[in-house]
Each structure stands twice: as C-alpha cells, then as structure tokens.
Amino acid sequence: MTTQEILLMKCRFYSKEIWGKEYKGTLTFIENDPCLGYFGIFANWKKTIEIDVRVLKHKYMVDTVILHELCHWWCYINKLGWDDEDKDFLKECKKVGDKIVYTEYKRFVPTKKVRQIVNKFERSLRCQEVSWTQAVFVPDV
Numbered sequence: 542m543t544t545q546e547i548l549l550m551k552c553r554f555y556s557k558e559i560w561g562k563e564y565k566g567t568l569t570f571i572e573n574d575p576c577l578g579y580f581g582i583f584a585n586w587k588k589t590i591e592i593d594v595r596v597l598k599h600k601y602m603v604d605t606v607i608l609h610e611l612c613h614w615w616c617y618i619n620k621l622g623w624d625d626e627d628k629d630f631l632k633e634c635k636k637v638g639d640k641i642v643y644t645e646y647k648r649f650v651p652t653k654k655v656r657q658i659v660n661k662f663e664r665s666l667r668c669q670e671v672s673w674t675q676a677v678f679v680p681d682v
C-alpha cells in the first residue's frame with residue numbers, strides 16, 4: 542500500500558467515525574513554502590484534500606491536518622460556513638478536539654481526541670492484517 546492510499550483510508554475512516562458519512566473525495570500531496578505555515582488544503586473545486594509532504598514526518602500531525610481538512614469538507618458539503626474563521630467550521634473542529642486550527646510546526650502537540658482516533662484506525666488495520674507501518678511516514682511523491 543502506498544502512503545497516499547493509507548491516508549485516503551484514514552480520510553474515509555475518520556469521516557465515518559466523526560460524522561457517520563464517508564469522505565468520497567481524493568487525496569494528493571503538495572509541497573509548500575515552509576514560510577506559508579499551512580499544511581493542508583481542502584480544494585473543493587477539485588474535490589480533494591491536499592497534504593503538505595512535510596507533515597508526513599510527524600506522527601499525529603498528518604492526522605491532525607487530515608481532520609482539519611475534513612472539517613472543511615463536512616461544512617462544505619452541508620452548505621455550512623467552511624472558511625477557517627467561520628463559526629460552523631470552528632464548531633466542527635471542536636468535535637475533533639479543538640486546537641486543530643494550526644499551531645507552529647515545531648511545537649506541534651496532538652490532542653487527546655486525535656490520538657484516540659489514530660489508535661482506533663491502527664487497530665482496525667491490524668484486524669484487517671494490513672501492513673502499514675513502513676508506508677505511513679515515507680512520502681512516495
């Protein structure tokens with residue numbers, strides 16, 4: 542399995558866990574200017590979540606970014622305010638443990654809720670006997 546496939550599985554798993562509806566979009570990688578300070582984009586016009594390759598090195602950070610982008614996705618498909626500052630969006634962020642509006646890269650700390658959902662995903666993979674450990678943090682871009 543490629544990193545991209547696993548991250549897409551995460552998108553589907555997390556969206557189902559949190560909202561009971563599966564994410565049907567795609568996932569791609571981007572390489573941003575580090576000075577920009579954002580690590581993902583929900584590109585509604587392309588129906589994709591774009592993940593900055595830098596976050597792949599950090600366990601939990603990639604998950605936090607995915608969850609943040611899924612909050613954008615959820616608000617967007619439900620015609621709620623889906624911008625970073627919108628109340629609706631911030632409300633959805635709280636469901637996944639708040640503070641998933643970004644902090645600085647070097648000082649990143651995952652929330653308890655993010656750790657829980659990641660562990661749940663990893664358990665579900667073990668049940669399916671999917672080998673994922675090598676793939677997860679090696680970007681194949």
Ligand SMILES: [Zn+2]
Nearest residue numbers: 609613624625
């Ligand atoms: Zn955002």
